[in-house]
Amino acid sequence: MYIRCFCSAIFMLIAVPGSAPAQQSPTPWTMPEVSALPRDARGQLIRDGRDIMLATYAFIGPNVDDPAKRFAGNNLACTNCHLSGGTTKFGLPLFGIYNDFPAYSARTGGPITIEDRINSCMTRSMNGRALPNDAPEMRALVAYVEFLSTGVPKGEQVPGLGAGKMKELSRPADPVRGSTVYARSCAACHKPDGAGVLRDRGAPQLGYMLPPLWGPDSYNDGAGMARLMNFANFVHFNMPHGADYLNPQLTDEQAWDVAAYVLSQKRPHRAGLEKDFPDLLDKPVDAAYGPYADGFSEKQHKYGPFAPILAAIKRLKAAASKKQ
Numbered sequence: 001m002y003i004r005c006f007c008s009a010i011f012m013l014i015a016v017p018g019s020a021p022a023q024q025s026p027t028p029w030t031m032p033e034v035s036a037l038p039r040d041a042r043g044q045l046i047r048d049g050r051d052i053m054l055a056t057y058a059f060i061g062p063n064v065d066d067p068a069k070r071f072a073g074n075n076l077a078c079t080n081c082h083l084s085g086g087t088t089k090f091g092l093p094l095f096g097i098y099n100d101f102p103a104y105s106a107r108t109g110g111p112i113t114i115e116d117r118i119n120s121c122m123t124r125s126m127n128g129r130a131l132p133n134d135a136p137e138m139r140a141l142v143a144y145v146e147f148l149s150t151g152v153p154k155g156e157q158v159p160g161l162g163a164g165k166m167k168e169l170s171r172p173a174d175p176v177r178g179s180t181v182y183a184r185s186c187a188a189c190h191k192p193d194g195a196g197v198l199r200d201r202g203a204p205q206l207g208y209m210l211p212p213l214w215g216p217d218s219y220n221d222g223a224g225m226a227r228l229m230n231f232a233n234f235v236h237f238n239m240p241h242g243a244d245y246l247n248p249q250l251t252d253e254q255a256w257d258v259a260a261y262v263l264s265q266k267r268p269h270r271a272g273l274e275k276d277f278p279d280l281l282d283k284p285v286d287a288a289y290g291p292y293a294d295g296f297s298e299k300q301h302k303y304g305p306f307a308p309i310l311a312a313i314k315r316l317k318a319a320a321s322k323k324q
């Protein structure tokens with residue numbers, strides 16, 4: 001099964017309250033319903049946006065007929081990571097986030113719009129180029145993301161955003177141990193070579209049944225998913241496919257180690273990464289590329305342990321604020 005039905009997602013949310021880890025609220029989300037929209041221009045735009053989320057490869061993928069529409073550099077779909085079209089708790093949801101924008105971005109060191117944020121996934125997660133703000137595909141994606149925030153007041157932080165947060169390890173995550181986890185729990189779907197399974201091998205514009213995790217058609221090394229914390233938490237709370245935050249199937253250790261294994265494989269390189277996060281004290285500790293302000297190696301930033309880095313950054317921040 002490729003695209004999980006929205007109704008089962010809602011069932012999952014109301015199932016077994018109380019079994020969720022204490023810090024994760026099982027409060028159900030009141031998700032607006034795309035299919036119930038009127039068939040007017042706005043309703044159609046939102047539907048188009050959902051279609052592009054679910055089948056990105058078919059509209060703006062690298063193999064679509066019209067070369068001018070080849071914006072994405074891989075045949076992934078947004079929904080491969082933003083699960084169920086951005087409606088799954090801790091499955092990198094896009095529910096309730098629209099009013100957070102414009103937002104400060106540590107990555108650029110300035111304010112960004114929702115279009116900029118989508119383009120950050122276009123150039124990194126989709127390994128492609130930016131959509132112009134006025135492109136119909138961008139208008140549709142923005143309309144869909146805005147629609148997902150229906151009824152969520154500005155400033156409200158809905159619980160369940162992101163990919164969750166499990167306990168960190170006190171040792172580096174270990175690619176060798178992770179390879180065993182991969183072979184047992186991932187390879188059947190994502191394949192031993194990480195390349196996934198296309199729907200039709202002769203027609204990549206029809207997308208993947210099972211998306212690749214590394215190799216030339218995956219996200220690049222500047223993507224959020226290329227960072228250990230995002231990957232490990234996403235996998236812990238969502239994989240193997242069918243797991244969710246109420247019923248994780250991997251232990252914390254297995255998730256950290258399999259993340260180390262997958263992220264030690266080859267993927268497309270994005271040029272200019274050293275310019276990301278101009279304020280180095282705001283750079284996420286798991287960004288696997290320098291420069292850094294803290295003196296720790298790229299290797300420790302990639303695999304952890306992160307606690308000593310966090311402590312060093314805290315000291316540097318305190319020192320910097322004293323100077324001012």
Ligand code: HEC
Binds near residue numbers: 076
């Ligand atoms: C390979 C996985 C992946 C794919 C594919 C992907 N994204 Fe993302 N996206 C992420 C991750 C991870 C984050 C959070 C990154 C972070 O905060 O560091 C994110 C964040 C976002 C955000 C901001 C969410 C927030 O909470 O503020 C938006 C909007 C977004 N993505 C839209 C899209 C759209 C639209 C597409 C398809 C064109 C897409 N993404 C494809 C992984 C992906």
Ligand code: HEC
Binds near residue numbers: 001080185189225259
């Ligand atoms: C039963 C098949 C299955 C298994 C087993 C499975 N996955 Fe997935 N995985 C999927 C599918 C399908 C998606 C796309 C999700 C969607 O579109 O709803 C996905 C998406 C992903 C993604 C985000 C998209 C991308 O291309 O990067 C990551 C990361 C991931 N899986 C990692 C793993 C890891 C690590 C394991 C092993 C612990 C695993 N998966 C086990 C089916 C599976």
